Amino acid sequence: MIELVDLTKKFKQIYAVKNLSMFIERGEIVGLLGPNGAGKSTAISILSSLVEPSGGDVRFENKSILKHPAPFRKVVGMVPQNIALYSDLTAEENLLFFGRIYRLRGKELERKVDEVLEQIGLTDRRRDVVKKFSGGMQRRLNIGVAMLHDPELLIMDEPTVGIDPQSRNYILETVKRLNEERKMTVLYTSHYMEEVEFLCDRIYIMDKGNLIASGTKDEIKQILSSEKTISITMERLNEEFLDSLKENPLVNRVTIGEKEVTILVPRDINIFSEIIKLAESTGIELNSVDNKTPTLEDVFLHLTGRALRD
Amino acid sequence: MIGILLAKLKSFIRNPWTFLIFTFMSMFFAFIFGGTSVEKAYVPIHAVNENIKDSFIGQQLKEQEGFHFSWMTEGDLREKIETGKAEIGVVLQENDYSIIVGVNSFNTDLVQQIISGIYQEKIEREQILLAFEQGASDESNILTEMDQAMEKPIFKIESASFRGEGAFVYDNSLHRIFGFSLFFVIYTIAYNVLPILIEKREGIWDRMILSPLKKSEMYIANLLYSFITGYLQVLVIFLMFRYVVGVDFHDRFFETLLLLIPYVFSIVALTMLITAIVKNVRQFNAVLPIIAVSMAMIGGAYWPIEIVESKLLLILAKFNPLTYGMEVLNGVAVYSYPLEELLFPISVLVLMGVTMIGLGIHLMERRHI
Numbered sequence: 001m002i003e004l005v006d007l008t009k010k011f012k013q014i015y016a017v018k019n020l021s022m023f024i025e026r027g028e029i030v031g032l033l034g035p036n037g038a039g040k041s042t043a044i045s046i047l048s049s050l051v052e053p054s055g056g057d058v059r060f061e062n063k064s065i066l067k068h069p070a071p072f073r074k075v076v077g078m079v080p081q082n083i084a085l086y087s088d089l090t091a092e093e094n095l096l097f098f099g100r101i102y103r104l105r106g107k108e109l110e111r112k113v114d115e116v117l118e119q120i121g122l123t124d125r126r127r128d129v130v131k132k133f134s135g136g137m138q139r140r141l142n143i144g145v146a147m148l149h150d151p152e153l154l155i156m157d158e159p160t161v162g163i164d165p166q167s168r169n170y171i172l173e174t175v176k177r178l179n180e181e182r183k184m185t186v187l188y189t190s191h192y193m194e195e196v197e198f199l200c201d202r203i204y205i206m207d208k209g210n211l212i213a214s215g216t217k218d219e220i221k222q223i224l225s226s227e228k229t230i231s232i233t234m235e236r237l238n239e240e241f242l243d244s245l246k247e248n249p250l251v252n253r254v255t256i257g258e259k260e261v262t263i264l265v266p267r268d269i270n271i272f273s274e275i276i277k278l279a280e281s282t283g284i285e286l287n288s289v290d291n292k293t294p295t296l297e298d299v300f301l302h303l304t305g306r307a308l309r310d
Numbered sequence: 311m312i313g314i315l316l317a318k319l320k321s322f323i324r325n326p327w328t329f330l331i332f333t334f335m336s337m338f339f340a341f342i343f344g345g346t347s348v349e350k351a352y353v354p355i356h357a358v359n360e361n362i363k364d365s366f367i368g369q370q371l372k373e374q375e376g377f378h379f380s381w382m383t384e385g386d387l388r389e390k391i392e393t394g395k396a397e398i399g400v401v402l403q404e405n406d407y408s409i410i411v412g413v414n415s416f417n418t419d420l421v422q423q424i425i426s427g428i429y430q431e432k433i434e435r436e437q438i439l440l441a442f443e444q445g446a447s448d449e450s451n452i453l454t455e456m457d458q459a460m461e462k463p464i465f466k467i468e469s470a471s472f473r474g475e476g477a478f479v480y481d482n483s484l485h486r487i488f489g490f491s492l493f494f495v496i497y498t499i500a501y502n503v504l505p506i507l508i509e510k511r512e513g514i515w516d517r518m519i520l521s522p523l524k525k526s527e528m529y530i531a532n533l534l535y536s537f538i539t540g541y542l543q544v545l546v547i548f549l550m551f552r553y554v555v556g557v558d559f560h561d562r563f564f565e566t567l568l569l570l571i572p573y574v575f576s577i578v579a580l581t582m583l584i585t586a587i588v589k590n591v592r593q594f595n596a597v598l599p600i601i602a603v604s605m606a607m608i609g610g611a612y613w614p615i616e617i618v619e620s621k622l623l624l625i626l627a628k629f630n631p632l633t634y635g636m637e638v639l640n641g642v643a644v645y646s647y648p649l650e651e652l653l654f655p656i657s658v659l660v661l662m663g664v665t666m667i668g669l670g671i672h673l674m675e676r677r678h679i
């Protein structure tokens with residue numbers, strides 16, 4: 001359906017996106033994952049024909065949308081990262097306004113507004129002004145506006161930033177439902193691993209403008225097939241213990257949290273006894289040592305040496 | 311486009327405070343500084359001889375429109391000047407006068423011109439009487455007949471002043487109303503253009519760009535709304551002063567309202583350019599007062615530009631829409647110029663508007679395809 005070919009965007013001498021190539025098939029949910037500043041928003045702004053790239057092309061049904069954006073714009077719905085709504089208008093007035101600019105009129109417009117309000121669970125609050133809504137409700141309406149014209153492709157730029165877990169779940173369920181019931185294609189960008197793991201069929205991971213991994217969830221996790229993640233929790237961290245871990249030739253990487261240390265070690269090595277010995281010799285009181293199933297977070301850590309939310 | 315205008319209108323109805331605050335401030339300052347209750351400049355006056363008050367000189371002083379001459383003793387007159395209650399005072403004698411100057415302002419020359427003119431006319435009348443002395447039985451009849459004849463002259467003579475030669479008419483009330491209206495409307499318009507920047511940053515514009523709406527419609531709707539709001543503000547202020555306070559627009563009220571359009575357009579364009587140049591709302595809030603206040607000072611909103619002597623300021627004034635806005639409004643209401651006389655400042659305002667709006671939209675569009 002959509003193909004990004006060698007896409008590059010340069011701001012002065014800095015590459016926001018560098019040689020990015022990816023594709024989205026009809027009916028799938030694709031995740032674009034990366035920390036803040038990875039280039040996700042720039043990539044989707046180019047993909048949605050809002051920003052001109054410095055190089056490369058974006059193709060929709062094999063035609064360049066950079067040269068002919070109109071056919072693509074008819075089928076795309078955009079959920080921006082910010083709340084792109086008129087805060088002085090009610091939920092209903094916002095939907096009516098954005099419906100009108102999509103040339104919806106009369107009964108059809110009213111029906112679509114009712115339908116969208118139902119989908120985003122704001123029917124009861126339709127006459128309340130947006131600025132009185134909670135963050136979660138505003139986010140839901142933000143998504144609702146993008147669905148008014150029944151888009152074939154929904155591009156969502158971090159749609160759950162800064163909201164409560166309940167609203168977040170509601171949004172994730174809504175996206176899942178739209179994909180299953182309407183076969184809506186979704187490009188979902190986030191820096192929340194668990195959202196992408198829950199929603200997406202395929203994932204692209206970006207960092208510093210570059211694509212660093214892509215594939216299905218399992219394919220990406222296979223990157224860590226030769227390694228495993230061990231999480232060690234303790235009452236307090238000890239420099240000597242940490243230095244010993246870092247110097248251990250079996251440990252590939254050490255990531256330090258508040259009361260937790262995560263290490264990557266070769267899959268076929270049993271390092272538990274060595275960790276316990278090390279803890280005893282450095283006077284550390286261990287709370288737990290867990291062998292974790294690799295997550296996308298671990299993959300990102302493995303690829304970049306940094307946590308996603310750093 | 312209509313949809314955008316309706317959405318803006320609804321937002322305006324729910325949140326009209328910017329409009330109301332700046333409208334009120336314009337009226338407040340124009341009312342206070344314009345001294346609409348004291349329309350004429352106050353000049354204390356003393357006559358060495360009581361007869362002068364009832365003579366031709368006294369009558370002529372009463373008829374003066376621009377100044378209120380208040381009779382008093384010389385002691386009181388000097389006290390008024392010493393205490394700063396009056397800028398100047400006039401002491402009248404039979405055939406001579408003296409002006410006591412406390413603050414040398416443009417009023418000094420005007421008062422001197424008026425008094426000198428009255429004395430000159432008095433001498434002329436006396437000369438006429440002398441010429442008729444031998445044959446005339448009744449002095450007052452001669453003068454009455456002459457005055458009547460002067461009211462219906464054989465030739466209608468019109469006099470006009472040339473702009474830029476130092477002579478100008480100053481109507482304090484109108485100047486303040488025009489000045490403060492043109493100044494505060496900059497804020498109202500600017501804060502109605504600013505949402506373009508906010509809507510672009512928040513993604514509302516991106517949504518509209520992806521819709522079938524044309525970009526030209528988006529700009530026209532936003533700028534038209536800003537224009538209407540700005541124009542409405544000045545309209546409310548002018549209506550208030552014309553029909554409630556009773557300020558005299560010298561029978562050119564509707565022409566004044568009409569010729570306000572180029573100025574409002576140029577300010578919409580200017581604020582569009584500012585919005586395109588600044589990067590965020592904070593920068594906009596910092597830059598706007600600097601530009602608006604500078605424009606008001608240089609353009610003659612606070613004081614008549616005719617009294618400015620600095621060549622640099624006068625050059626800067628030529629690049630300031632407010633200068634031409636004041637010129638148009640003063641020209642139409644105070645000088646009663648015909649439209650042809652005002653074509654130059656109107657053209658400059660339109661040219662400025664077109665240039666700035668073009669540049670502003672170009673700068674704003676650089677990010678988008």
